[in-house]
Amino acid sequence: MSDAIAATALSKAFGSKLALDNVDLTVDEGSIFGFLGPNGAGKTTMLRLLTGLARPTSGSVRVLGHDVTSAGNSVRAEIGFLPDVPAFYDWMTAEQFLDFAGGLFGLRGAAQRDRIEMLLDLSGLGGVTARIGDYSRGMKQRLGIAQALINAPRLLLLDEPTSALDPIGRKEVLDMVASLRGRTTVFFSTHILGDVERVCDTVAILDRGRIVAHAPIDDLKRQYGQHKIVIQVTEGAQMLAAAIATCAWAASAAQGSHDTIEVAVSDIEAARREIPALVASQGTGLVRMEAGEMGLEEVFVELVGGARS
Amino acid sequence: MNAYLQFATKEAREIVYTWRIWVLPAIMLFFAISGPVVARFTPEIIGAVGGAGLDQLVLPSPTYLDAYSGWIKNLSQITLFAIIIIYGGIVSSELRSGTALLVLTKPVSRTAFVAVKAVVNCVFVSMLLGAGTLVTWAITAAIFGPAPPGPLWSSAAIWLVLAILFIAIMTFLSVVIGSAAGASGGGIGAFVLLSVAAIWTPLSDYSPAGLAVHAAALAAGASTPSLVWPVVTSLTVSLILVAGAAALFRRKEL
Structure with a gap:
């Protein structure tokens, strides 16, 4: 199985503060990977490096076989990304935003319309004609996940995808993530442990910029269960x-x-x-x-x- | 290219669906309509305001050139200030709101993000200028009778080069300075600097500093030196500023 993500000795500093400290991390293609850590551990920084929004201070990170810092559009064409607080153009409707996002990936015509319709249904936004500016945070979160899936990505990067959702919304999102198992690699950052236990195969725990555990969930629980x-x-x-x-x-x-x-x-x-x-x-x-x-x-x-x- | 067009379409629709469709068009339309009227009634206005003290003052009868001059003067001052303020956040507003993250993690290069914004807004201002100049021309003709197009359209074309330069300046400043207010402050500084530089004739004749002065002269029907140099240097500086903004934006941590 090839690596969807491979970070080697990855560090990121902001001034004198080390947000990520010598992180080695691999994520198997097709897995649902939970990236756990308390607030401020460095999860969002890691996702920014994976998406090319920020550059490493040292070390390297490869996404789907590409060096993120130099790959440009070729790697972005194959990923979907949901930031922790997704922001949209408030004047658009959900359908317009998905149309815009799909167009950026070169989607056109019937294929694009079918995909938008499917994603609107999946996110519970089908038939919603209000502008995004009038949406609740939960609706925006669901639209965020829908837009991240518009290109049927090989790698889906989700930053705290359930943090703004009510229990039903959370269940729907987790079910949706679970349904991608084997088809799309999902890298899922969160501090909600129950979510990770529910859908992830493998987990890495990040604390103060360092990986303190990295193993399949069952192995991790077994290892610590012995004690x-x-x-x-x-x-x-x-x-x-x-x-x-x-x-x-x-x-x-x-x-x-x-x-x-x-x-x-x-x-x-x-x-x-x-x-x-x-x-x-x-x-x-x-x-x-x-x-x-x-x-x-x-x-x-x-x-x-x-x-x- | 698809992503360029898609993003450009978004930018254009954003103008139509947000406050942007009201502010600059309203300012320009107001001056386009009021300019010829104010020019026509300037002697009466001065007489009414000055009262008996100005009875001896004989003002020449206003002509279509006064209307043209009013239009270009308003463009070169208040409209340019409006452009500086409106475009202070041309790039940074999307970074602050977070919308840039969803765009820049898709196959849209940062160069495209910056360049498309500059180009679409240049086109928008060009269209407004065309519409405003047409309105001024029509009202001038209605008020003053014959209104030869040459002075008006040539001065408007020179002002357009100045507007493009300022959109490029604001694009650059909006990348360098994260705050829209800060970038606008920088833009006003650039405006003052250019205005002061225009006093020195060589700079006025060969650099962007002379554009406003020469546009005003053309509108007034006065002769001007060749404007090839100011136009070429302005467009070159505009290109360099947008390219510089794109280069800086590529290196920026988001």
Whole structure:
């Protein structure tokens, strides 16, 4: 499988501030790639470099096999882009804007009309005759996605595509993104973890301009899931959690509902050996003890939140 | 070429569907209509304003040349100021609003983005000038009788070169200065500089500095030196400014 995106030692500085720091990143063609990071991590800067709107301070970035800084129209003809806050010509209607956008890609005639009609239906804007200036932010976001798809791009770059949408709009957008799987590579920046878990195959987590994790989602959760143990006891969960928290191998121990304790561990073998003894010493009964699976949110917090505390 | 035409069509439609269709046309139409009327009644207006103190003042009877001069004078001052203010954001307004991002991530080069804006607005101003001059000509003929076209249209053509120069200046400044107000300030500075430079005859005869003076002279029916140099240098500088704007815009981080 070829790389839709290949960034090598990519850095971008604004004055003395390093927005991206030595980023190495590859995105397989045909995948739906989640680019996660808290606000200010450098996600939008990365997208600006991928679209050629900005130039790297050092390193290189290739998109669909082209060097973005020198490829010009040849690479832009094959990508679709939705910025974080899409801005349109307020005096146009959605249909006029799609007609304009399609024309820039050289679309003409019946093919263009059919594509516009399909995208207007897809974005729920079919039959809307109001000018874009009267649209809600959600409508503009959906039009933004529609215009990004006007050229049936090989690579779709979406910057926070669901941030302005209500739950129904979000679901529709995510379903639309999921429907592109295998046909279009989708590079999807967001800070909404649930969206990434819902549609992405692979994820990279960016924090303060650095990639702190880059793996298929399942691998990432499995990797971090190995470091979490869920225990359920018959009684005295609070005291047991306090006792576990004092152990060197326990990063944290939090009491859950129904006498359960979630333990984040740094040494899984030591935890497995010592937890039964601790349960016995507290005079309580062990109902279950199992490896817990971390959600992406917990992985994210551990990787990003931990570094900030 | 398709993208050029598509973007040019958008620019033209943007003029028609937004405030742009009202401001400059309204200003030019107002002067086109009022100029000949004001010229015709200037002696009466001065007499009414001056009262008995100006009874002894004998003004020559106004002619069609006064109407022509009024038209060119208004173009060279207020209309040019309007152009400077309106086009302060010719490029930067799309960057500030964010609309440029959706265009420039499609197969439209940054050179096309800048050049098309300059060209379409030059065409727009040319059309307005043609319409305005026609109106002035017609009203002048209605008021003064015979109105020979030569002085009016030749002076309007020279003013058009000046307008093209200022659209090019504003295109350049709009790329260099992100704020429309800042670029307009720079444009007014350029206007003042050219006006001052026109005082020195060699600059007036061989550079863009002389365009306004010579346009006024043509409208008044006076003789002028050959205008080939001011026209050629103005158009050359305009091309250089737009090319420079495109080159700077290509290097700009968006």
